Amino acid sequence: MGEVSQKIMRELSIRLRKLRNRAILVVLLMVFAGYISKSTQQTDLAIVKAKGRLVMLTLPGPTTYFEDGRGKNGFDYLLAKAFADSLGVELDVKVVPTLRRLLLSVGGPQGDFAAANLVKTAVRDKSLSFAKPYLEVTQKLIYRGGSKRPRSLDRLEGELVVIADSSHSENLAKLKDEYPNLEWREQDNAEMSDLIRKVHDGEISYSVVDSLSYLINRHIYPKARSAMNISEPQPIAWAFPSHNDGTVLAAANAFLEDYIASGELQSLTDQLLAQTENFSASDSHRLGKLVANRLPKYEPLFRETANEFGVDWQLLAAVAYQESHWNPKAKSPTGVRGLMMLTMDTAKEMRVENRLDAAQSMKGGAAYLLKLKARLPKRILDPDRTLFALAAYNVGFGHLEDARVLTVRNGKNPDSWEDVRAHLPLLSKKKFYSTVKHGYARGGEPVLYVDNIQYYKTYLQLYSLSRQGPVLDSEYEREAAAPVDWDNALPSL
DSSP: OOHHHHHHHHHHHHHHHHHHHHHHHHHHHHHHHHHHHHHHOOOHHHHHHHHTEEEEEEOOBTTTBEEETTEEEOHHHHHHHHHHHHHTOEEEEEEOSOHHHHHHHBTSTTBSEEOSSOBOOTTGGGTEEEOOOOEEEOEEEEEEBTBOOOOOGGGOOSOEEEETTSHHHHHHHHHTTTOTTOOOEEETTOOHHHHHHHHHHTSSSEEEEEHHHHHHHTTTOTTEEEEEEOSOOEEEOOEEETTSOSHHHHHHHHHHHHHHHTTHHHHHHHHHHHHHHTTOSOOHHHHHHHHHHTHHHHHHHHHHHHHHHTSOHHHHHHHHHHHHTTOTTOBOTTOOBTTTTBOHHHHHHTTOSOTTSHHHHHHHHHHHHHHHHHHSOTTOOTTHHHHHHHHHHHHOHHHHHHHHHHHHHTTSOTTOHHHHHHHGGGGGSHHHHTTSTTOOOOTHHHHHHHHHHHHHHHHHHHHHHHHSOOOSOHHHHHHHHSOOOHHHHSOOO
């Protein structure tokens, strides 16, 4: 080999050694950088705390999330809010239009977890991680009262409709092996409360809903009856993304374990179910006992407040009974307190310093009711004006206005309570609430709320008459002196 060739080879060898050393250095730097990155990377829980907010994905509904005259509400919302509070962060709620979209959105940029009365199923468990169950529900086949009650799933005489991608459709698919004639239709944009309403109205023959939704809605849609349970008890749980590091899920499990052990979950559940009892129009016996034993203590205050604000004392008393059963220490799951159940914001607005003080709460409630009346167009006259204000006291003024918009769209009178009350329940149907400003509302409840208050007011009027002596002619005298059959004397609802 010549001298030139040897020189070239030496230079080439030096360059190769340099390249090799550089390659080794690059690899080492990459490994070191990866190590540093991994060691300094924040956990998902740390990221949530750093942001200061926990994002909850949910569906609108009475057991999940909604807003009314008392603010944000719903069982899943209240439970998730307690979890967020335990982390020291704000709860950010994002409402998703369909169950399918909800399940696909978990763990994406939209939200950290899903809380929407979700049943943990074998299919869902393949793609999602579920937290510790906090409730159990059974699946109920419901039918319209007055029609033939079904005795078997393979002998249904009519259409069975369920929510698409739901645990109900999964269960029906399993049951079809046992009941070959079983057929059903899946509806993508349906909600359980809407299906219960459709059964109640006779639009469909049957549906499958969970036991909790049935309990919450049965006072609104009493013609929707339970035919049978078609499942064993199933766990309800929050859903988390399976691809995350699991730190938020672990925190949720720790919170739920403590929340259950402390009895707070049971208390929240009891209060949730108690809320449905507030709308019962068949509690005349209880009302009679409280009229005799509790009302005398507060009647002077009702009369004094009514005189101060220029309203009927029996109306105020009826509202207070509907709200709290005349219990000045009453408390709702959302923190609404007092005789007339004022929110913190409403109490502050009405200059109520102590919501547990019966006189302050009564005056605050009366002032707020008058404020709602004042916001209505002047052309609306009583009794409609008062009935509108009562509905707004319950569901919120914005939702009431949405119902009036729907009333106009349907060619009816937005200033007539009878017309608007027929449209308020539409606010629980996606087809309608998605087209108005304030979105979903439990629109059937303000209707019952107003009906009940009218019922209680009539009861109190009859009670007052029974304590008076003869006033008019001899015929009225005989009627007034006769014992009052409270259950039969009152208007039916």
